[in-house]
Each structure stands twice: as C-alpha cells, then as structure tokens.
Amino acid sequence: MADVFACAGCGAGLTASLTRVALPVRTHQRYGHDLLPALMEQGTYAVDPEPSGPPWRPWDAIGADEAAARGVFAPVPALSSGLPGAILVAPGDTRGTVLIPERCDGYCLGLDGRAGPNLACAQCGRAVATRMDDCTFWQVVRLDPTAVHRIPSGGPDPTADWAEIIRDREPAPPIEPPGRWSPQWQAAVAVALAHLLAASGGNRVSVPAGPLATAFGRALDGLLPAGPTAKTLALAGPGLPAPATDIVLVPQHPQTGEAWEPPPGAAGAVPLAADVWTYLAFHDDRRLVPATGVLPDGVLRDDPLPHHPWGVLRPDARVLLHTLSRLPAVREPWLRAIHDRLSDRPS
Template identity: 60%
Template structure:
C-alpha cells in the first residue's frame, strides 16, 4: 500500500491505495450524461500516456478567425499520470482560474485544477464533467509515493473475476464494453498480418464479426480466433482471445500462435454467458414460472466498438508501421464515425 505526498512540502495527498491495471475506458468520452467513477476506492493506476512507436500524421494548423487562434480540445495529459478515485483525495484545494469552460463539471482542459493545501503547488486534475469517467489525475512530477503499512491487496484468482453484461437497464450498450472490444479489435488487427479472421458464433461474433467484415479484406478467412482462458481448452494453434487480469494487467498464459488480450470482465461474459432465448414448449415450464425468468435485455442498435479508443490503441502497437495497417488507421481517422464505430 502507498499514499501519494506532495513533492514540494511532503503533505499527504491521498488515502492508502494499491495499484491495479489501467482500464480500457480510462480515456473514453461517452455521451453527455454523468458517468460513474473510473476506479474503485482504494486503488490507483498509472497511465503511460502518449507513448507511440511512430508519429501519426500531423494535424492541420489550428484555424484562426479575425486574428484570434481558436482553442483546440484535448483530454490527454503527460505520461505516467497517477489516477485515483475522487474520494481518495486528501489535503487539496481547487484552483479557481482553471475551472471554467465546462458543462456539468470539470474536464481538465485547462491543466491541473487542484493544488496542495499546504504549499499551493498544482498537484492534480479532477475530471467529472458529463461524458467523462470521474477520476483525479495526479501529476507525476508533483507527487511522490510513500510506502505505508496496511493490508496486502489479495490478487483474485481467475475463476473469481466477475463478468459485466453488455447491455444496461435502459437497453444501451455498455461503454466499457465498447472500449474493451475496441482495444481487442486493434490487437486482433495487429496480429492478423492483414489476413481475414474467423470468429466463433455467438457473443464473440456479435462483438467482432461486423468490424471484421468492414475492416479486413474480403474473401475466405485464413486465420482463426478462438476463446482461451480459465475453464476452456488450451489446445489453440492460431489466435487466442484471452482475459487480461484487472489487478495485475497480465494476460492469461497460453501457447497459441498469437494472443489478443481482453478485459477480463468482458471476456468472462463472452466465454460463459448464454444469450439464447427459451422457446416455450407444450407441457413445459408453467407460464407463471417462466414469467419470473426475464429474458436478456435487447440493445437498441447493432454493437459498435469505440472508434477513439480503437485509434489510440492502434497508435501504440508497433505493427501500425506496416502499410496495410496504416491504411486502415488513416481511413478510420479520416472518418471517425464510419461503420462499425460509434
């Protein structure tokens, strides 16, 4: 366990926290509603930031109107920012002149908006505006970790990991699902070598097949994606879709030719949940009993991975230097709302 202290005066800035893996939806912007917290209380993550193995195409110069340069919008920050739950912050005060220009909260576009209450040094950025997962990002050069006594975080065994359903109570696709599938899709493209990939029928097909049909070249599949993980057969020779542990960030070990990691809660649902509807049969389950077993929720539209998350993941993968994958990247970047993305 650690606490983070101000690098200037040593004042403690946080409650005791333990490190977990960075969620796939950490940089996701979704809709215009207030979203929940990015992290569980008592945990922290480190965001590596914009560490790319290549330099993407430079953006066009910022437009000017009447001699005034327009502000461009950016939600990323410096490398190695430390993310914590807002309720775990201690000993900070808001910086008033860095809180404007937002909608229902603060999005951090003006830089650090929290200062150390002891010395006044800017130390963190609180993000809680509509469309953003609520989190506080500590500046890596403004704080330092201090080891403290406390219970050792127990690493969950693979069979203990929970699953997250893909559809919420209102019938909308889950934003973390859209982010997790986008990350896995980028990795799948990177390991495919540009060859068309087949996927198993069922939930995996619903998540990936439409994107494969649009992004991959036409023709019969030459590669094959198969689920691998706890409780499933390990005899996979081509591409394995495996869970990634939410605490350690490690992918399930297997001997497949290539591995595509996926957020464990989404992978678990894909691997073990059966969405098939029950068909009433004569002299079967009584109507009153069947009534108490509600069918799975149906979404309002086809599943769409998050395009922004897909692009940001692809930028960090070395195979994006290859011309065939760069062409896909450029096509999606030029048309961010094209099928199959949001």
Template identity: 60%
Template sequence: MDVFVCAGCGAVLSAPVVRVALPVQVRQRFGHEMLPPLVEAGTYAVDPAPSGPPWRAWEDVGEVEAAARGVFAPQVALSYGARGRIVVAPGDSRGTVLIPERCDGYCLGLDGRAGPNLACERCGLAVAARVDDCSLWQAVWFEPDAVRRVPTARTAPPVTTGARPPIEPGGGWSPQWEAAAGAALAHLLVASRGEPVALPDGLAGAMFARASAALLPSGPAVRSVGLAGPGLPASSVDIALVPRHPRTGEPWQPGGGTVAVPLESSVWAYLALPGETSPLPVSGTLPEGVLRDDYPLPAHPWRVFRPDRHVFLDALARLPEVRLPWLRSLYDRVSADRFRSPVW
C-alpha cells in the same frame, strides 16, 4: 496498499489504494452524460504514456518525434504532458482544494484542459486535475512530480475479476465493452496479417464481426479466432482472445504459437465464464446441472454493437505495426471517417 502525499509538505492526498491495470477506456469520450469513475474505489492506475496538456499539433511534431513518444500514426494532437500520471477515483482524494482560475470545462463540469486544478490544502502546491465533465470518465489525476507514493502496512485485497454485462441497466451497450472491443480490434487486425479470419460463434464473434467484415478482405478464412485463458480447455485457434491481468494489465499467454489478443478482464470473464446469470431470486436449491428457464426477455439495445472507433484508433496508433502499408491504409481510412457514418 499505498497512499499518495504532497511532494511539497507531505500532507496525505489519498485514501489507501492498490494499483490496478490502466483501464482501456482511459482516453474514451462517451455520449453526453455524466460517467462513473474511471477506476474503482480503493484503486489507482498509472498512465505510462504522456497525457494531459500541453498539446502539440501533429504537423508541428513529425513522425520521428511522435514515434519516440510512442505514437506511430497521425493524430490530431499529441500530449506533451508528463508520463506516469496517477489516477484515483474522486472519492479517494483527500486534502485538496480547487484552483478557481483553472476550473475550465466544456459542459457540465471540469475537464482539466488547463492542467492541475486541485492544490494541496496545506501548502498550495498544484497537485492534480479533477475531471468530471460530461462524456468523460470521472477521475483525479495526480501529477507524478507533485506527489509521492508511500506504502502502507495495509494488505491489498485479493485480485478478483467480475464479469461485466454487455448491456447497461438503461438498455444501451456498455461503454466499457465498446472500449474493450475497440482496443482488442487493433490487436486483432495486427494478428490477422490483413487476411480473413474465422470468428467464434456467439457474442465474442459478434463483437468484431461488422468491423472485421469492413476492414479485412472477404473470402475463405485464413486464421481462426477463439477464446483462451485460465479455466478454459486448451484450444488450437490461431488467434486467441485472452484476458489482461486486472492488476498488471499483462495479457495471458496461450502458448503453442497462438497469437494473443488482449481483452479487458471483466469483458473476457463474461464471454468465457458466464455461469448462472438469472437476475430472479430463488428459494431452495436446484438439482445439479439444472438451470432456470424463466429468465426475463433479454435486453435489446436500439443499435448494433460497434467497437469504440476512437479507442480503436488510439490503440492502433500506439502499435508499431501500424506503419505497415496495409495497416496504415486501414488506419487512415477509419480516421478520415470520424465526421461521417462509421466504417462498421
């Protein structure tokens, strides 16, 4: 495990944390409410792309310079912030104080629009940006040149991947599921080569059914889509929804010429390995192979499931394949739709 210390004076600025994959919802804006931390307590992630202010309009950057920064399709603005910013849960930050003149926000909290708004309590160096405004995932973003990573003697806990339910306790769709579907949809379109696909039955297919029907041509399916990954039997599908490793973010490789579409590991685990999910307490044990049949009625959100459009556009813009004419046309179509009813 690691701690982060001030690059100026060496003061400890974080609790011991272990590195995990950057969540796909990192650039998601969701609803008009306070969201939980972007990363779990005791963990940190690194954003390899430029992030945060300053920002430059696409018209001032151009396609060549944008491609050098890993963006291959037009966006409203491009970040010219640092690469490698480090995010921790707010409860894991230590020894910082707010910089009052940088405490800008949109509605209910701070959004980091002015850059670092936290300073080292000991020496005053601006070290991080606290983000906790409504619609934004709560986070403390350390600037990579303002902190140093120091390994500790503590052993990192084992990698575990819990299955995240698709429906929140309040009855709405999980924003993590919508973000995961948006990011996976970008890869699914690339893998489809612009041709109809046969989606799997059940929730895995329902996640992408409306979007694929809106974005891909109708007709007989050319490629099949299914789940693949550790613990599942071998599959002969053309395109496989596979888990991202929770620590590295690398997708599981299916082999055999199957194209991998990475899916957030907690979402994949729910789809592929749901197991027994009864929320009711039981006494004693059930016979082997017998499941309970007294579940409460399943939750029914008030609207259909839709992959997060903004996450989809951001993910697709960062894939070089978006420069293919047919895919760029889809990107432009969905992008132009942001002030109207969703395409799917």
C-alpha cells in the same frame, strides 16, 4: 502494497490508502454527452505512462520521427507535451485538496482540465492534481507525479491467481438500461480489435457464431479485405479447453495488466479486458424452458427479461485509433490504410 500519496511540498496526505492496479482500457475514452461514473474502482490507483494535459502540439508540429520515439507510429490530431506518469485515482479517494477557481473550465457540465492542474493541496496551496468530471469523461483525479510522492505501507499485496480472478471478478454486462451497449465494452472491444487486426496480417478472420461474433465479427468483416478466410479466432484462457485456432483472445490480469499466457506452441494471443473476457467465456445466455401453469398466490415474479440492445455493437472508434496508432505494426501499408480509413470516417 497499500500506498498513500502526499503533497511533495508540505507532506500532507492527499489520498486514502490505495492499491495499484492495471490501467483501465477505457482511460482515454470519451463517450456521448453523459455524466460517466468514476474511472477507477474505490481504493485503487493506476499510472498512465503517456504524457497528459496541456500544452498540446498538432501532428504537423511533431513529425513522424519524434512521434515514433514517443511510441506513436501513425498520425494523430495532437499529442500532449505534458508530463508522463500521472497517478489516476477516483475522485472520492482524494483527501485534503481544494479547487483552484481560475482553472475550473469545462466544456459542458463539469471540469475537463483544459487549463492544467485544478486541485491544490489545502494545507500549502501547491497545485497537485487535475480533476476531470465533465460529460464524455470517465470521472478521475490525475495526480501530478512531480507534485506528490508515494508513501508505501505494509508488505506487497499478493497477486491473485487466475482461478481467483475467474471465481471472484464480476463480469461486465454488455447492455445497460434501457438498451445501449456498455461504453466499457465498446472500449475493451476496440482495444482488442486493434490487436486482432495486427495479428490477422491483413487476412480475413473467421469468428464463431455467438457472443464473439456479436463483439468482433462485424468489425473484422468491415475492416479486413474480402476473400477466403485465412485465420480463425476463438477464446482461450483459464478454465477453457485449448482451441485449435490461429488467434486466441485471452484475459488481461486486472492487477498487473499482463495477458494470460497460452501453452507453448499455442496460437497467437490477443489480450482482452478480464471482466469482458469473463462474460464472453462463462456467461450462460440460455433461456429457461417455458412451463405451464401460473405462479402461486403471493409469489412475485423476480426474473425480468434480459436487456436487448438497440443496435449492433460499435467498437469505440477513438479508442481503436488510439490503440492502432501505438502499435508498431501500423507502419505496415495494409494496416496503415485501415488506420487512415478510420481516421477519415470513424463510423
């Protein structure tokens, strides 16, 4: 179903026609000091269930009981006391809004929303949204759920089946020019890593050599205790044979956010963003066999060498801690110890 969001005060339209998708795993990521692209794909929106924006309360002022009631089970620096349910859209999909000049603060190169909503309805002046486009942030407009209302149009959109997703969804390449790991990969791997740690039960996990080991092997070896391997990890999902392992990485549906369900009796499943899972499952990284001779005259070389990373893949520490702190399993002493060690030394 395509939706338009309108001002709750005067009814003016504030967005283009949008389709709801799952909340991106990189929503709460902050990366480097670069200007990042838009968080949401054009023509889509997602809903963030967590409170967002000021005022912020430090952990000492919240306490473990109140935090647990909000779904946070390990200490975090601070929690928002803003409203939950913000509607996230790409900045280019907004319509009929103007900046509120006195709220256009930021840290470096743009707006970071520190002063609260900084976009108003151009027709009636009501504060309706917060634009965030400073360095380190994925660019996004967060519509205030109390200041807008949704206007549905048309019937419900069909949910793509897994065969369509595997066929049509573009895999996310892991390396960006000139050789850094994609922040999208660092966030997706971090979220899956948190669930992998919980699924391990504190036991060492064996990861097969290849792309899976590149993505998860080093982190699992560094975070789980030394000792004999107790569990094994493999990819599972549509188009792959069922592996005989203890833990499987399965894709998350990009529309619904639901994880692919393995057959009954299969191993425990850990979700991974579909575009990263698709790359790991189906990308053919084999090199062409060298051939003799030269290209004919007038034929240009069109197969540049693949990008190689500057260093090892480091899952995003902030995203990993954010996800770990919201897993009930983090209350187990062994997993809480990993959380606390990461909090003290996130690198």
